[in-house]
Amino acid sequence: MKTIRDLFRTIFFIIMITLVSCSQSIKVKSPNGQIKVSISLNKNGEVYYKIKNGNAIVLENSKLGLRINCADFNDSLVLEQINKVASIADSYKILTGKKKNCIYRANELSFLVKNNRNQLLKVIFRVSDDGVAFCYDIPKICDSSVVIEKEYTSFHLFKDAHAWLHPHADARTGWNGTQPSYEENYYIDVPVGTPAPQKAGWSFPALFRSNNNWLLITETNVKANYCGSRLSAESKDGVYNLTFPQSLETTDEKLPVFPTNYLPVTTPWRVIIIGETLAPIVESTLVTDLADKSVTDEVDFVKPGQASWSWVLLKDDSTIFSVQKEFIDYASRMNWRYCLIDAYWDKQIGYDKIEELVKYANIKNVKIILWYNSAGSWNTAPLTPRNLMYDKEVRIKEFEKISKIGVAGIKVDFFGGDGQSMIAYYHEIFSDALKYKLLVNCHGATIPRGWNRTYPNLMTMEAVKGFEFVTFEQSNADKQPQHCTVLPFTRNAIGPMDFTPVAFSEVPNIQRKTSNAFELALSILFQSGIQHFAEVPYGMSKQPEYVKKFMSSIPEVWEDIKFIDGYPGKYIIIARKGNGKWYVAGINGQEKEQSVTFDLNTLCNSNGATIITDGENERSFVQNKIGNSSHTIHTIKIKPYGGFVATINESN
Numbered sequence: 001m002k003t004i005r006d007l008f009r010t011i012f013f014i015i016m017i018t019l020v021s022c023s024q025s026i027k028v029k030s031p032n033g034q035i036k037v038s039i040s041l042n043k044n045g046e047v048y049y050k051i052k053n054g055n056a057i058v059l060e061n062s063k064l065g066l067r068i069n070c071a072d073f074n075d076s077l078v079l080e081q082i083n084k085v086a087s088i089a090d091s092y093k094i095l096t097g098k099k100k101n102c103i104y105r106a107n108e109l110s111f112l113v114k115n116n117r118n119q120l121l122k123v124i125f126r127v128s129d130d131g132v133a134f135c136y137d138i139p140k141i142c143d144s145s146v147v148i149e150k151e152y153t154s155f156h157l158f159k160d161a162h163a164w165l166h167p168h169a170d171a172r173t174g175w176n177g178t179q180p181s182y183e184e185n186y187y188i189d190v191p192v193g194t195p196a197p198q199k200a201g202w203s204f205p206a207l208f209r210s211n212n213n214w215l216l217i218t219e220t221n222v223k224a225n226y227c228g229s230r231l232s233a234e235s236k237d238g239v240y241n242l243t244f245p246q247s248l249e250t251t252d253e254k255l256p257v258f259p260t261n262y263l264p265v266t267t268p269w270r271v272i273i274i275g276e277t278l279a280p281i282v283e284s285t286l287v288t289d290l291a292d293k294s295v296t297d298e299v300d301f302v303k304p305g306q307a308s309w310s311w312v313l314l315k316d317d318s319t320i321f322s323v324q325k326e327f328i329d330y331a332s333r334m335n336w337r338y339c340l341i342d343a344y345w346d347k348q349i350g351y352d353k354i355e356e357l358v359k360y361a362n363i364k365n366v367k368i369i370l371w372y373n374s375a376g377s378w379n380t381a382p383l384t385p386r387n388l389m390y391d392k393e394v395r396i397k398e399f400e401k402i403s404k405i406g407v408a409g410i411k412v413d414f415f416g417g418d419g420q421s422m423i424a425y426y427h428e429i430f431s432d433a434l435k436y437k438l439l440v441n442c443h444g445a446t447i448p449r450g451w452n453r454t455y456p457n458l459m460t461m462e463a464v465k466g467f468e469f470v471t472f473e474q475s476n477a478d479k480q481p482q483h484c485t486v487l488p489f490t491r492n493a494i495g496p497m498d499f500t501p502v503a504f505s506e507v508p509n510i511q512r513k514t515s516n517a518f519e520l521a522l523s524i525l526f527q528s529g530i531q532h533f534a535e536v537p538y539g540m541s542k543q544p545e546y547v548k549k550f551m552s553s554i555p556e557v558w559e560d561i562k563f564i565d566g567y568p569g570k571y572i573i574i575a576r577k578g579n580g581k582w583y584v585a586g587i588n589g590q591e592k593e594q595s596v597t598f599d600l601n602t603l604c605n606s607n608g609a610t611i612i613t614d615g616e617n618e619r620s621f622v623q624n625k626i627g628n629s630s631h632t633i634h635t636i637k638i639k640p641y642g643g644f645v646a647t648i649n650e651s652n
Contacts, residue, residue, distance in 0.1 A: 028085055028109035030127045035274055037127055039064075039111070045076040047113060047123070051132055053274050057158075058213040062239075064123060064134075065152035066267070070142040071119045074152055080112040080120060088126060090289065095304050096452045096459055096496050096529030097288055098561045104128065104289035110137075126290070130280040131273040133220075133290050140263040148259040151229070153242040153270055155217055161192040161210035161238060164486055164568050168200035168230050171248035171417050176381040178414045180249070181444040182463035185479055186486045188569040196233035201243055203230050204447060205494050207281070207568060214280070216273040218494050220287045220450035224427040226259045226268055228418025228446055242270065249417025251376050251390070257419035268449070278489060282563040282574060287494045291450025299456045301437040305337030305556040307369065309532045312468050312500055313507065313539075319344045321353050325360060330537040332364035335552040340411060340532055342371045343383040355405040367408035369439065369530070372398075374425075378416035392428065399436040409439030409459070409530075418446055430455035441498055441530060448495030452529065459529030460496040467500045467534050470507060477510050481518065481641040482569055485589035488525055489568040496528045502551070504619075505539030514587075514641050515618035520547065521643035523554055524585035525574055527561075546623045550612060550645065555579045564598050571596070571638065575603050582648040584609070588638035600632040600648055607651040611636075613644035 025040040036052045040061075051059040065073040090104040106128040112120050122137035136151075157163075165187045169179035182203055187194060192210075196202050205218035217240075222228055227249075232241040250257050259265065269290045273281055308331040310318035318324075324341050331339045339361060345354060358368050373383050376390035388398045389412055402410075412429060416422055426442070433440050434457045443462040452458045464487065469476040491497055501522035506512065523531065531554075540548060555578020564584065566572035571594045573586035582603040588594040600606035608627035615622040618641070626634055629651050636644060 028107055028127050030129045031105050032129045035127055053213050056211050058210055060156040062156040063152045063154040067150045069147045073115055073121045076116040077113040080114040082111045085109050094453055095557050100559045102285045130284045131286050133269040133271045135269045136267045138263055138265045145262050151242050155240045157192045157208055157210050157238040159238045161208050162189050163192050164207040166203040167197050168203045170198045170200045171246040176379050178379045178444055180417055183465045192238045193235050201230045201233040205490050206231055207490050214275050214278055216281045218271050219268045220271055221291045222268040222449040224424040225261045227420045245418045249419035251421040251425050255421035259420050279563040281489055283561050287450050288453040291453040294456050302456045304529045307338035307340050307530050307532045309340040311342035312534045313536050316344055319348050321349050328361045328364055328366050331366045338367050338369055340369045346385040358406045369409040370407055371411045374412045374414050379414050381414045403436040411441040413443040415445045430458055460498040462498045464491050464497050464499055477513055481513055481589040485572045486568045488572050498528050499526050500532045500534050501526050503534040515614050517614040518587050518643035521585040521587045521645050524583050544621055565596050584646040587643040591640050594638045597635040605651045606632045607649045609646040609648045611646040614639045614642040
């Protein structure tokens, strides 16, 4: 029987290969059958993929392939083998993401192509109900170390599609050569084909509206043996090519920018989140679904939460013992878990006094996070402590020293790009900090690429033009309302984001455009493993008691998320569940009032809600009760540059 079964399998496989060889097309679809991927070879032996959502083509024929210094998989390829479609099932818990408990289901199709030198390349596609991911698995086709010189990967959008794109800064430009750090304003609702302002191209993630569908393109599971990628500056006919970092994006000129490894190597996942509405874009967990599992089960020390922080409004002069003690008291009063002590603590406070602050904070049930400059030689930023992270031996000594006195975590600033050596540096920091049970926050940094699943001590990353930029220039403050409405659909959709929101106080020499209710809403809208709030003790003390109570009871871990309504660049309303309750928050980035109607019963069996929104002017609040168990549909009018938060009362 076994021999007969094997014979039938062989015959079936031969038939499949024959059919595919004739049509040169293979297909795989999502578990619910909605998203479909077609892979084909053209007459030149080039491999392309196309994606449909329902009956709509959302991505036209887009190129696959790559080039290594010892092998080229561009054209003259033949289909060598197709593997049977496999069902992928995974579930995991994550404390620093959109949802605490994540479930991943997908169909996986892999196939081998052969070039004209008889070298093989494996391509893997995974199609889930919320999107498509693919990667390249390169077998040992060369004995020596190889350089992956180029990916031919492309994303072909319709010519009439529109885009929300983050311009990537050229390497070692900007203040003290600290770029790229993903801190630009988005190009909002621009035609596909709009050229990037700099040679570096467009950053991930990139949002598109194409053929009545939404697509968010990014990457995940970038390991220490690869580089980060982005989209090309030019996109003729709607074709965006995946590109590698610039030559200066390295920790050392002797170390690689492009992926340089011994084979075999698996590339990062190229991810395309897809939806007819914006809900999948906001709610999807694909970036962590596809990331490597946690490297440890010892996660008792990983405690998400909120943090007080003096620097953003009070700047460098606030990093002194007396002020930081005040901010510890502030965090304690607000029931926040952390206090971040920023740059120059080594000179303006010193290790002995830091240890004293740690002990004092412990009494107040608050933990301390310390700032560090990441720099080796790639930036000249003078902020200190400066040279304690890059050299591994020095870093380990520092981690041992601060963990011994009870410091809970580190904030590392001023990274220098996405080259392989820089990506390896991130992994080294995450891994070494984990050994000492130190939490990590990266600033002036790249985007999260699923790393907060692999390294549970990675709490958040900046990679956003955050609130600090409002304090620098009026032009940034003017753009903030619209900018904030884009982020839940783009940057924050792919991982925790340290925007450092919520400022009720006036900013010195700056006219803040957002209302206080807008700022309050950001505490729910923006997700971060540790949420550092910009507001200072004096400013918080002037707010109504119900606002202070709300700010002191924000959940530390989010259990679920639901997109309610919105449009990137105009307005956004999101619901998040934490501590068993649903919270709804919305902001309006427009000069005109925005009316939104939604049903509270779509979240839970509602018995009304408590809402805080704009009062008589942009610096005041008003709190009201809305609805009951029989009246759950509500219309909210959000004032220009205003916002609201609502806490849902669930019926028993």
